[in-house]
Amino acid sequence: MADWTLKNIYFLSLMSLGYIVGEIAHFLINTSTRAVAQDIHYGDQACFRNLTVNVSENSNVTSCKDLDQQEDCVQHDHCSWDYNGLGLQYQILAGPSFIAVFTICCVIIGITSDNFVKVGRNRIMAVGVLVFSLSCFLMGFSNSYWQLVLLRMGIAAGESVCRPVSGSLITDIFSKGARGLANGILSWGVYYGYGLAFVIGIYVTQADILSYGWRASYVLSALPGFVLSILLFLTVSDPKKDEDNDSLEALNTASSPETLATPDEEEKSFLAYLKILARSLCSPTIVLLLIGACFRHTAGYCWAYNTRPYFQTYYPNFNLGLWIFACSVGGGSFGVFFGGYFSDKIVSNHSLALLRPHAMGLGRIYRLFSSLCHGTLYFKPPFAFISLILYYFCAETWFAILFTVIIEVCPTEVKSAMIGVFLFIMNNIGGNLPVIVDPLAKSMGYREAIYFVWPGCVGISSVMFFVASIPLWRQARLSQL
Structure with a gap:
């Protein structure tokens, strides 16, 4: 229990709360896009019920949602033509504008946190929290689409600090036996943040606080981040920085010109490192796992970016805020702990032969997940959420299992770099x-487009994860000879 001191719990709490605020800022646009679009004016337009006109429930009037042309819509007093929060501009705002900056900054932050120890990783984390909180705060005052895009990039740059810096700090703060639980608590930030983004984006916007509408949800969401940034900067310290300061003098005394590597030796060593990294990245198992992970990530982001717009389009009167929060927090939290426990069991056995069934298991499990995706889209709420929570209960185990397999099959000297490159490619695609x-929605319909991408990509990933088990099976047989 030496790991779980008040000091360590406090440090972990600050990092987890910062991650939660970052994920709220990340997904808030997905839950408030219609209100934002109707104010800022971006994306596609559609016909909506004009709530200022009273229409009897028994009156025989044309359904506004069935009118897909502006000239037809405006002919009816009970209908209005307005922005629906969808379209290519929304997809760019939700996805590429965030992901492109996030992945590049993750690499930069990773190098910075490893090589600039004197700065202190707690301070790097504090600056990151400040950046995404300030960007989220300023989004509440945006007046144009491109201001939203630039500030989304700011949120991405700030949030890119959370996972790499927090992960490395946990490694130094907690012992090997406690890191799994600590990382699980940190990962709650994703699920609590995603779930709270629905609660805040829906209910705070509807509350219309001080007549600010959707803008209040961004301003209020950012405020805790400013406090957390100050606490991270002033009340905690980087344990590695303290250790390095103590050992620097001893290291300088022990070193001599004869023991230092020459520039030529360092260059040859670096080239050998790159060759090992390239060879590992091109191995059949890694290539197949990477393809499967790209499809799985595409499926996950497709649903995350389209959850609120989907229910607004097909079930506009259903109040889904608390339902999504329950699915995300309940299902996602279970998935994180189960995946971590499952991964610990794999590593504790130290057997290559055991990795094949886990990669194969990912393939078999994801065929079940694909059917649960279909159920979420097929059934009406609240029954759709039964499929969704079952999906979340199991689907979030994939990340821990996947990276356990990667770490176990890669050479020790390139594990960190391999994970960085893997994440960079997976997130960008x-x-x-x-x-x-x-474009798929315009050609086949919005629900059909989500069917094609979400369950479809989950199904493809299941095939790729299953195929990835074949090289592992061959390696296991060769190792037993």
Whole structure:
């Protein structure tokens, strides 16, 4: 229990709360896009019921949602033509404008936190929290689409600090036996943040606080981040920084010119490192896992970016805020802990032969997940949420299992770099590819487009994860000979 001191719990709490605020800022546009679009004017337009005109429930009037042309819509007093919060501009705002900056900054932040220890990783984390909080705060005062895009990039740059810096700090703060639980608590930030984004984006916007509408949800969401930034900067310290300061003098004393590597030796060593990294990245198992992960990430982001617009389009009168919060927090939290526990069992056995069934298991499990995706889209709420919470209960185990397999099959000297490159490729493809929902929706319908991308990509990932088990099976057989 030495790991769970008040000091460590406090530090972990600050990092987790910062992650929650970052994820709220990340997903808030997905839950408030219609209100934002109708104020800022971006994306597609559609015909809506004019709530200022009283229409009897028994009166025989044309349904506004069935009118897809502006000239037809405006002919009816009980209908109005307005922005629906969808379209290519929304998909770019939700996906590429965030993902492109997020992935590049993740690499930069990772290098910075590893090589500039004197700065202190707690301070790097504090600056990141300040950046995404300020960007979210200023989004509440935006008056144009491109201001929204630039500030979304600011949120991405700030949030890119959370996972790499917090993960490395947890490694130094907690022992090996406690890191799984600590990382699980940190990962709650994703699910609590995503769930709270629905609660805040829906209910705070509807409350119309001080007549600010959707703007109040952005301003209020950002305020806790400013406090957390100050606390991270002033009340905690980087344990690695303290250790390095103590050992620097001893290291300088022990070093001599004879023991230092020459520039030529360092260059040869770096080239050998790159060759090992390239060879590992091109191995059949890694390539197949990467393809499967890209499809899985595409599916996840497709649903995350289109959850609120989907229910607004097909079930406009259903209040989904608390339902999504329950699914995300309940299902996602379970998935994180189960995936971590499952991964610990894999690593504790230290057997390559055991990795094949886990990669194969990902394939078999994801065929079930694909059917649960279909159920969410097929059934009407609240029954759709039964499929969704079952999906969340199991689907979030994939991340921990996937990276356990990657770590175990890669050479020790390139594990960190391999994970960084894997995340960079996976996020750039999986985070940007959901923009295809818009052109697909225009050709086959919005629900059909989500069917195609979400369950479809989950199904493809199941095949790729299953195929990835074949090279592992061959490696296991060779190792037993």
